[in-house]
Amino acid sequence: STPAVMLSAMAAAARAGVLFKSSAALDALAGVQTVAFDKTGTLTQARMTLTHVHAADERQALALAAGLETHSEHPIARAVVTAAGERGVTPLALTDAQAVPGHGITARTPEGEVAWAGNLRLAGRQGATLSEAQRARLDELAAAGRCVVIVGVGSRAVGLLGVTDAPRPGIRDALDQLAASGVQHRVMLTGDREEVARTVAREVGLSEYRAELLPEDKLRIIGELPGPVAMVGDGVNDAPALARADLGVAVASGTDVAIESADVVLMHNDLGRLAGAVRLAREARRTVR
Ligand code: ADP
Numbered sequence: 001s002t003p004a005v006m007l008s009a010m011a012a013a014a015r016a017g018v019l020f021k022s023s024a025a026l027d028a029l030a031g032v033q034t035v036a037f038d039k040t041g042t043l044t045q046a047r048m049t050l051t052h053v054h055a056a057d058e059r060q061a062l063a064l065a066a067g068l069e070t071h072s073e074h075p076i077a078r079a080v081v082t083a084a085g086e087r088g089v090t091p092l093a094l095t096d097a098q099a100v101p102g103h104g105i106t107a108r109t110p111e112g113e114v115a116w117a118g119n120l121r122l123a124g125r126q127g128a129t130l131s132e133a134q135r136a137r138l139d140e141l142a143a144a145g146r147c148v149v150i151v152g153v154g155s156r157a158v159g160l161l162g163v164t165d166a167p168r169p170g171i172r173d174a175l176d177q178l179a180a181s182g183v184q185h186r187v188m189l190t191g192d193r194e195e196v197a198r199t200v201a202r203e204v205g206l207s208e209y210r211a212e213l214l215p216e217d218k219l220r221i222i223g224e225l226p227g228p229v230a231m232v233g234d235g236v237n238d239a240p241a242l243a244r245a246d247l248g249v250a251v252a253s254g255t256d257v258a259i260e261s262a263d264v265v266l267m268h269n270d271l272g273r274l275a276g277a278v279r280l281a282r283e284a285r286r287t288v289r
C-alpha cells in the first residue's frame with residue numbers, strides 16, 4: 001500500500017495544482033534528471049494569433065486554411081480559424097480531413113483535389129515548390145520567430161500564413177526554478193524550424209533545443225537523453241512522447257489525449273509549479289526510504 005507520506009505529498013501537490021495520477025509518478029519525479037519540453041502550446045501560449053497572410057488572394061487563402069484547420073486540434077489551427085472568423089471569412093467546406101503528425105493537415109476539396117496546410121516538409125510531400133517571392137517571405141517570417149503555415153491545393157502553394165508563438169508568461173522564471181530545484185538538463189523538442197526554435201529557446205532562457213523533429217524523432221531523443229526523463233507536452237502529437245518518457249507531464253489546457261497519456265497534469269497550465277512538485281517528491285522519497 002502507498003505510504004502515508006506519499007499520499008500527503010500527493011495531496012499537497014494537488015492543492016498546488018499538480019495532479020499525480022499515482023504514487024509511482026510522484027516517486028519518479030523525485031529522480032528526474034532531464035525535463036524535455038514540447039514547444040508549441042507548452043513553452044509558448046496555447047492561444048496563438050495569426051499575424052500575416054501572404055497570397056495573391058488573401059481571403060481565399062485564409063478560407064482554404066481555415067477550412068483545413070477547422071479539423072485540427074493544433075494550437076496553430078485555432079489561431080487560423082479564429083482569424084478567419086474575425087475577418088468574416090467563411091472556412092471552405094472540405095472532406096476527408098487527416099492530420100499528418102509533425103507536418104500539418106490535408107483534406108479534399110469539393111473538386112476532389114488535395115488541400116493542405118502545414119510546414120515546408122508537408123509542402124514537399126505534396127510536390128509543391130515555393131516561388132522565389134514565397135521563399136523570401138518564409139525566411140522573413142521564420143527569422144521573426146513566426147510559425148509559418150503554407151497552404152496549398154495539389155502541387156500549388158497558394159499562400160503563407162504567419163502565426164505568433166509568444167512564450168507563456170512567466171515561463172523563463174519557471175524554467176529557472178526547475179534548474180534551481182536540481183533538474184540538471186532542460187531541453188526543448190520541436191517539429192518547428194531551426195530559426196523559430198532558436199528564437200523561442202533564447203526567449204525562454206533554454207540553452208538546449210532540438211528542432212525540425214518528427215514525432216518519431218522525439219521518441220528516439222527521449223530514449224537518448226540522460227534519464228530518468230520527464231516529458232512535458234500538450235498536443236495529440238505529444239501523446240506517444242508522454243507515454244515513452246519515464247514520466248509524462250501534460251498541461252491542463254492541452255488535448256484530452258495528452259492528459260490521458262500523462263502521469264502528471266499541471267492544472268493551472270503553470271510550469272512554475274513543477275519545481276515545487278520536484279521538491280515535494282524528493283522530500284517524500286527521503287522520508288519513505
Ligand atoms: P511543435 O508542437 O513543437 O510545433 P508539432 O509536431 O506539433 O511540434 O508540429 C510540427 C510542425 O508541424 C509545426 O511547427 C507546424 O509547422 C506543423 N504543423 C503541425 N500541425 C499543424 C497544423 N494543424 N497546421 C499547420 N501546421 C501544422
Ligand code: MG
Nearest residue numbers: 038040041235
Ligand atoms: Mg505542442
